[in-house]
Amino acid sequence: MDAKSYHMTPDEFRRWGYALVDWIAGYQERIESFPVLSQAAPGEMYGALPASPPAQGEPFDAILADVERIILPGITHWQSPNFFAFFPANASGPAILGDLLSSGLGVQGMLWATSPACTELETLMLDWLVEMLDLPGAFHSSSAGGGVIQDSASSAALCALLAARERATNLASNRQGCDGKLLAYTSSQAHSSIEKAVKIAGLGSANLRLIEVDETFAMRPDRLAAAIDQDRQAGLTPCFVSATVGTTSSSALDPLSEIGQVCRDRGVWLHVDAAMAGTAALCPEFRYIHHGLGFANSYCFNPHKWMFTNFDCDAFYVADRTALVNALSILPEYLRNQATQSGQVIDYRDWQISLGRRFRALKLWFVIRHYGVEGLRYHIRRHVELAQQFASWVEADGRFELVAPAPLNLVCFRHRGGDEINQRLLDVLNRSGALYLTHTRLADQFTLRMSIAQTHTELRHIEAAWAQIRTAAATLEH
Amino acid sequence: MDAKSYHMTPDEFRRWGYALVDWIAGYQERIESFPVLSQAAPGEMYGALPASPPAQGEPFDAILADVERIILPGITHWQSPNFFAFFPANASGPAILGDLLSSGLGVQGMLWATSPACTELETLMLDWLVEMLDLPGAFHSSSAGGGVIQDSASSAALCALLAARERATNLASNRQGCDGKLLAYTSSQAHSSIEKAVKIAGLGSANLRLIEVDETFAMRPDRLAAAIDQDRQAGLTPCFVSATVGTTSSSALDPLSEIGQVCRDRGVWLHVDAAMAGTAALCPEFRYIHHGLGFANSYCFNPHKWMFTNFDCDAFYVADRTALVNALSILPEYLRNQATQSGQVIDYRDWQISLGRRFRALKLWFVIRHYGVEGLRYHIRRHVELAQQFASWVEADGRFELVAPAPLNLVCFRHRGGDEINQRLLDVLNRSGALYLTHTRLADQFTLRMSIAQTHTELRHIEAAWAQIRTAAATLEH
Structure with a gap:
C-alpha cells in the first residue's frame, strides 16, 4: 500500500492481480471437490465477518484468506460441471478476462461520446450475433433496427413491453400514464419476468392473459387469437405478446410463425424470449427453433446463459429502434453533446432502463474470438x-x-x-x-x-x- | 488453447490473466498520455474490425493487440486524473480485483440458496455503509428495513417509485394497472432518471410535478406542500417525492428535514437520491447533507461514483422492506426452495427489477478493507x-x-x-x-x-x- 495515498500502486496491482488470477485458475482446477450446493446455514457468513468496517486498511492477503475461509463455503458452484440446476450461467476464461478489461478501463458507455469504442464494439458484436444465429436482417444495425446488451432477459422484456405500450398509445402512456386498458399476453408457461414487467410498467397483472398451452407446453396460437379478439371487442387495448423459445420450466418452443401471424394481423407487438435456447441457433441444425422470428418486433437471448459469457450479457434486438428510443429517450442539458446532436451515433442510454452502463461487449468479443x-x-x-x-x-x-x-x-x-x-x-x-x-x-x-x-x-x-x-x-x- | 475442447485451460488462464493484469497496470501508468476525450470519429472502431465473426478461434495475443490498436483510441478515459466531466466513476485496484473474483466465481445471487455468501456479504456491506455514513438505523438489516445493491440510481429510483405506488394503492396498481391519477414530485433540478422512472412505471410524465427551486437550486418545501395539497384536493393521489442530495447539475442540497415533514404529514413516500454526494457522509464534517434523512422511506448513493468502486454499485436502502418486496415479489415454482420457505433468508431477486444478479458485494468489501x-x-x-x-x-x-x-x-x-x-x-x-x-x-x-x-x-x-x-x-x- 502506498502509505501516503492509500491507493494500490500499479506494482501492487500486478502482484495481487497475479495472486487472484492464480486463485481463480486454482478454483477451476479443484471445483469438483466442493459440494455443488452450498451447505452453509442462514447467517453463517454474515456472522463470521466483523459487524463493523475496519478503521484502517488491511493487507490484501488477509482479504484473500477470508475469501478462502468464509466466502468459499457459502458459494453454490454455478461453474461446477455437476451443476444441473435452474439454467446454465456458463462462464469461460476469455469471458472473465474480457470483464476484467472492462473493469480496468472503467468507462461509462451511456453516450457514444463517453467512450465511442464501448458503443461501437457493442453494435458490432450484436451484428456478429445476427450473422452467427442467422437472425432476421431487421435486427442488424444497418437496418431500421438493431441490438443492445441488457443485463438480463427480464430487463429486455420490460424494455420491449414499454416500446409496445408507447407504440400502442402513440406515446400517451409516457405522458398521461396507463389507463388500465392495456393488455399483454404470454403463455401459462412463460417466465415470471413477464408478469413482473407487466406490473412494473403499470399495466397490472390482471391485464396479463396467460394463454393455454398444448401437450408440449407450447402456446396455442388459436387461443391467443381468440383472447386478443375478445379483448379488443370489449374495448380494451391489446399491445404486447411475449412468446418463448425454450421455456424455463421445460424448454417448450412456442410456434413463432403462427403466433407471429396472429400478432401481425392484429397489429400487436411480438416479443420473443429465447433467453437460454437462443444460443442453439449457432448450429444450423437447431435454427428451426427460430422459424417465424421474422414476425418479431423484438427478441432476446442470453449469451450469459449458454454461450460461455459471464453474467450480465443479454442480447436484445428490435426491428424498429425508433419505437424503443421513443419510449425510453431522455436528454437533459448535462448530457447534450455534438456527437448526439449530429444524429450519426447511437446513444445506448436510450435503449435501456438505467443511464449508466459498463463495457460489456468486451467479454463477448473475447469469447467469440477465442x-x-x-x-x-x-x-x-x-x-x-x-x-x-x-x-x-x-x-x-x-x-x-x-x-x-x-x-x-x-x-x-x-x-x-x-x-x-x-x-x-x-x-x-x-x-x-x-x-x-x-x-x-x-x-x-x-x-x-x-x-x-x-x-x-x-x-x-x-x-x-x-x-x-x-x-x-x-x-x-x- | 486446448485443441480438443477449445476451452482456455487453467494454465492458459494464468498466462493471459497475468498479461491482462500487466496491461491494466501499464494503462494506469500511462493514462495521462492519452487525450481524455476520445478523438475518434463516428464509425471508426466499427469499421476497423471485421464485419463478420471469425470461423476459427484466434490466439489471445491477437485480441490484446487489437485492444491496444483499435479499442484504446476509442476510449474516453474516465479514470484519467484529468477527467472532470459529468460525475466521477472512480475505480481502484481493489475494486477491479473484487470484480475479477466475482467473474471468476461466476455465481448467480438471485436467491439466498443460489450462493448464500453472495446475499450475506451484500447485506453485511450495506450494513457497514449504514455505520460508515451514519445513516438512519431503519436502513440496517437488523431493523424492518435494509439495503441492496442496484446497478444504478436510476434503477433505485424506479424500485422506490414502485414501492411507493403499491403502498399508495394497496397493491391495486400491480393488479389492475395504473389509473392516471398517481402523482410524483421532484425538483426542477432533479436527475432525468426520475422522469424516466415515472414514465416506465406507468404514471406518465404529465403526472410528475417539477417543484420550483430556491436561489441555491434546492427544492422549496413550501411549494412542494402546496402542490401536494392542491393535487389531493383535485382528487388525485400523490404517492412519491424524490429529493436530491447533490443534484447532477450543481450539487444542490434539497432540505430533507422540511421536505420530510411535508411528506410525513401527508403520508407520501420520500425517496432521497444522493447518488454522488452521499459518499461525502463518510466524513463527520459533511454529514449535515443528510440532516433529516430519518424521514426517508428510501435512499440511495453510488459507491461507483465517488467511493473507488467500479460501476455498477448503487447502495439502495428502504426503511420498510415489506413495501419493496410486496411491489416486486414473484415466486414461480422453479424458484421455490427450502431456504426461501423458511423465511430466514433474504432473496434479493425481490428487491430489484431483474431476476439475475452478480456478486457485486465483493468489490465493495475489497475496497472498504483495502x-x-x-x-x-x-x-x-x-x-x-x-x-x-x-x-x-x-x-x-x-x-x-x-x-x-x-x-x-x-x-x-x-x-x-x-x-x-x-x-x-x-x-x-x-x-x-x-x-x-x-x-x-x-x-x-x-x-x-x-x-x-x-x-x-x-x-x-x-x-x-x-x-x-x-x-x-x-x-x-x-
Missing part, C-alpha cells in the same frame, strides 16, 4: 448430445419417465412413484453435494429438471449424475 | 479541498464567476462573457485532450462543471486545468 464460431458450435452440440443421452437413459428405465419433450439441453423427468418421492429424491441428491438439480411443476406434477450446459460438463459427469439418481431412488423406494 | 474508513475519508476530504481551492481561483479571477454554491466537489462556473464564449471554451478545452469538462444550464446560463473526484487527481492536475482554462479564455477573448 472460440470462433466453430468452437462455440462444438460445445452446443456436445451439450445437446449429452442431454439426449440422459433422456434415453431415463426412457430406458421403467422407474422413471420423461415429462416433456427434450428438444435441446434440458431434460424434464420424474420417478413414477409420485410427487413425494421426487421431492425427497431432489433433497437427498442436493444434500449429497455431488450434484445440484432443481424442479418445476408440469401438468401439475413435481418434475425434476436436468439442465446440461456447464462449460466443463462431460459425459462422465452425466453418467455419475444418473448413477447417483438411480442409487438414491433405489434407497427411497424401500 | 482503504479502511480512514483511507476513504482521506480521499473524500482531499477532493473537497481541491474543489474549494479551484472555486477560490474562479472567484479571484474577475473574468469568471461561480454560478452556484460549491458545497462539496463540484464547481459550477462560467466566463462572464456570455453563453457563446463558454460553449467555445468548452469545445476548445475538450478538443485539446488535456482535460475533459462538461456543461449544464443554470438560471438559463450555459455553465461549465468542474467535477473533482477521480482516484488519482492531485493538486497539479487542478492547477494545470485552471491554467488551460485561463489560457484558452484569453485566446477566445480576442
